Structures are given as C-alpha cells and as structure tokens.
Amino acid sequence: MFLQDVGKYYDQARGFEPFGPKVGQKDELLQFFNYECCFCGVGIDRKSLSQDHLIPMNKSALGLNAWGNxxxxxxxxxxxxQQESWKEFLAVKAGIEKPNKEQRINDFVLLKNYDPSLNLNEFADNLYEDVGQVAMTLINLRYRQAQKGIERLLESPVDKAAKHSQSSKKKVWMNGSTKTTQIGFINRNNQKNLGTRGIEGTDHGQSSYKIKCQITNCGHEYGSNGTDIFQRKCPNCQGGKPGISY
Ligand SMILES: [Zn+2]
Ligand SMILES: [Zn+2]
Incomplete structure (x- = not known):
C-alpha cells in the first residue's frame, strides 16, 4: 500500500494524473510500444494487455506503481x-531485438521522467520511524500518567504549589525520539527542527514541533506535527500547509 501511495504522490509531483486502471492510460502505454509486448514483441491490445513493473514492487526493490515504471x-x-531484472529478462526474450527494445523502454522511462535510482529506502525508513514514534509517544504518555499519579500521592501541598508554578514557567525545547524530531534536524526542503515544548499536535498522539525555514530571506517559524517534519514545506515560501500552534 505504501508503494501505491508514494507512486501516486510521485506521479502528481511530476505533473501526471496518478497511474491507474484507466482505459486512456492503457491506450497510451499500448501506443508508445506500438501495440506490442515490450519484451517479446508479440501483438497485444487492451484486452490482452498485461502490465509489468520494471522495478518490482517489493520491499527490497521498492518499485512504484507509477508512470515510467x-x-x-x-x-x-x-x-x-516475476522479480527478475528487466534487462536480463529482455535479453532472453528479445534476442537480436534486445538493443531496440531496450532503447524503447529507456525512452519511455526518460519521457516519464521516472528516476530508477530514486532513494525510496529513505522514505521507507522514515515511515518505519514514524510508526515507532507513535508507539513511543503512547508509551511515554502512559508512563507520565503513572508517574504523575505516584508523585501526587507523595507530594505535600507545599511541594505541589511549588511544582505547579515551576511547570507553568517551563519553556524548555526538547528533542523527540526519532531522527527527524531531533533539534537541529534539517529536512530535504531545508526546514529546520527547533524542538518541542511537549505541546500536543493535531495528529493523534503527536507533539507539535517548532520549525524554522532555512531559505535565505524567509526564516519563517511555524508548528508541525512530529510525523510531518521529514517532508514539511514552508507555508510562507514553498506552498506548504499552514503551521499549527507550537
Ligand atoms: Zn511477451
Ligand atoms: Zn520559507
């Protein structure tokens, strides 16, 4: 599912209608490859058309269901x-036609601007990190609740009053538990994380972080959910969504 969603996003980012089971999209594929199987050259039409992912959609190859793949x-x-490399498979299927067919496929990938070296492992890592972060936030929350309950039982009324006035003045900026939520982390859009004061974000179980745009002459500061930091765009100069309170 992740690779489907990223594929959709990647298509839109390149200005294409997301790749899907549409007749018009099938026709475009068929026309470009002259109504022939791109590997063996046998004639195909809308009905007999089958669609192959050049880079397979599996956990290690991370090919996308997107234009150009x-x-x-x-x-x-x-x-x-199956999971074979398309160039090796083509060598078996196309015989002396291999150079022509390989050229055609490369032309198509180039036309659709699909970057085969797109580093999706980074996205995937971020995703797993985010899942980890949600779990950590819940654990921390439970822990804090338990801790507070115990403290309340042990504290004298004087201690309580002192604690309360301290905590209301607290303005400490803290790191989160993942790479992207560390103070000083700068994402691919040049947005820098300045940390959280523990204020709740708008996503379930998320803290809100203060982000500062590093683009020259911008420097805009705004709030972001922890899970969004890795891909956050500046609301002021990059058309990102509006910030949340931090
Ligand atoms: Zn074939
Ligand atoms: Zn900016």
Missing amino acids: VVPCCQSCNNEK
Whole structure:
C-alpha cells in the first residue's frame, strides 16, 4: 500500500494524473510500444494487455506503481518475469531485438521522467520511524500518567504549589525520539527542527514541533506535527500547509 501511495504522490509531483486502471492510460502505454509486448514483441491490445513493473514492487526493490515504471507486456512474459531484472529478462526474450527494445523502454522511462535510482529506502525508513514514534509517544504518555499519579500521592501541598508554578514557567525545547524530531534536524526542503515544548499536535498522539525555514530571506517559524517534519514545506515560501500552534 505504501508503494501505491508514494507512486501516486510521485506521479502528481511530476505533473501526471496518478497511474491507474484507466482505459486512456492503457491506450497510451499500448501506443508508445506500438501495440506490442515490450519484451517479446508479440501483438497485444487492451484486452490482452498485461502490465509489468520494471522495478518490482517489493520491499527490497521498492518499485512504484507509477508512470515510467509500468510497461505493457503479454500475459506470459508477465508471468515469467516475476522479480527478475528487466534487462536480463529482455535479453532472453528479445534476442537480436534486445538493443531496440531496450532503447524503447529507456525512452519511455526518460519521457516519464521516472528516476530508477530514486532513494525510496529513505522514505521507507522514515515511515518505519514514524510508526515507532507513535508507539513511543503512547508509551511515554502512559508512563507520565503513572508517574504523575505516584508523585501526587507523595507530594505535600507545599511541594505541589511549588511544582505547579515551576511547570507553568517551563519553556524548555526538547528533542523527540526519532531522527527527524531531533533539534537541529534539517529536512530535504531545508526546514529546520527547533524542538518541542511537549505541546500536543493535531495528529493523534503527536507533539507539535517548532520549525524554522532555512531559505535565505524567509526564516519563517511555524508548528508541525512530529510525523510531518521529514517532508514539511514552508507555508510562507514553498506552498506548504499552514503551521499549527507550537
Ligand atoms: Zn511477451
Ligand atoms: Zn520559507
């Protein structure tokens, strides 16, 4: 599911309608490859069209269901190729036609501006980090609740009053528990994390972080949920969504 969503996002980022099961999109694939299987060259049409992901959609290869990674082929090539590298598979299927067919496929990838070296491992890592962070936030919350309950039982009324006035003055900026929530982390859009005061964000179980845009002449400061930091864009100069309170 993750690779489907990223594919959709990647298509939109490149200005395409997200790749899907639409007839018009099938026709575009067929036309570009001259109504032939892009591997073995057998004739195909809308009905017999099968779609192969050049870079397979699996956990290690992380190919996307997106324009430039999906090519038209015949059913039997699709069944045979599986997780094999498309160039090796093509060498077996196309014989002396391999250079031409490889060129055609490369032209298509280039036309659609699909970057085969797109570092999705970074996205995937971030995703797993975010999931970890949600779990950590819940654990911390439970821990804090338990801690407070115990403190309340032990404190004298005088201690309580002193604690209360201290905590209301507290303005300490803290790190979160993941790489992207550390103070000083700068994301790919040049947005720098300045930490959290523990104020609740707008996503379930999230803290709100203060972010500062590092773009020259901007320097805008705004709030972001912890999970959004890795991809946050500046609301002032990059068209990012409005900030939340921090
Ligand atoms: Zn074929
Ligand atoms: Zn900015």
